[in-house]
Amino acid sequence: MQLSVIQNKIFEIRGQKIMLDFDLAELYEVETKVFNQAVKRNIERFPADFMFTLTQKEFQSLRSQFVTSKRGGTRYLPSAFTEQGVAMLSSVLNSEKAIAVNIGIIRTFVLIRQSIISYKELNDKLKKLEKKYNKNFNEVFKALDFLLADKAQQEDFKNRKRIGFKIEE
Structure with missing residues (x-):
């Protein structure tokens, strides 16, 4: 089983990575109805943090991400399985295919x-570099401001209105 096939069937709902019952049934090569019956026979193994039913709104927002069947989609709201729920499925479904x-x-x-952890570490490193270089750039900008202000002061001094004796040529 290719990881990319599975990865395309993982969605994020309620801040959790989940897989839907019909996608799992497809991977296990069983009908969704048969899959759900096996889960319902062992419902005590699936507390709310392992499996939950999507709301209509959640399902509608997900629906745009996948193709529904020609008969109009599902008649019931799908169940979502978290990583722990998927792990628990191994105790419910005991075929060699299910194990694989x-x-x-x-x-x-x-x-x-x-990948998420690596991304977070990379992001933290970039923020540290940004702080370091922002500090260095601030020092450079202060030096440039000082030089420009000094140059402006010199120009003002040259162009000042002079008082006193003036010789015209």
């Missing part, structure tokens, strides 16, 4: 988490 798919999904979640 689960391993791929968990690896993808780990890869995403590592």
Whole structure:
């Protein structure tokens, strides 16, 4: 199973990375109905932080990101499975295909988490560099301002109105 295929089926809802029931069923190569029945038979394994049902508004915002079926889409709001929920699926679905798919999904979640951490570290380094160079640039700008102010003072001194005796040529 290619990680990119799985990665394209991971969405962010309520600040969590999730996978939808019909995408998981497709990966496990079972009908969504069969998949959901297996989950419902073991519902005690899926607390709210492992699985939740999307609201209509959440589903509508996600719908633009994927193609719905020709018969008009789903009749029920889909269930969303967090990373922990996907891990729990391995105890519910026991086929070899399910085990292989689960391993791929968990690896993808780990890869995403590592990418986020790497991005945060890179962002922190850039902010430190920005602070360092902003300080250096501020010193350069102060020096330029001083030189320009000094030059302006010299020009003002040359062009001042002179008092006293004046010889005309």
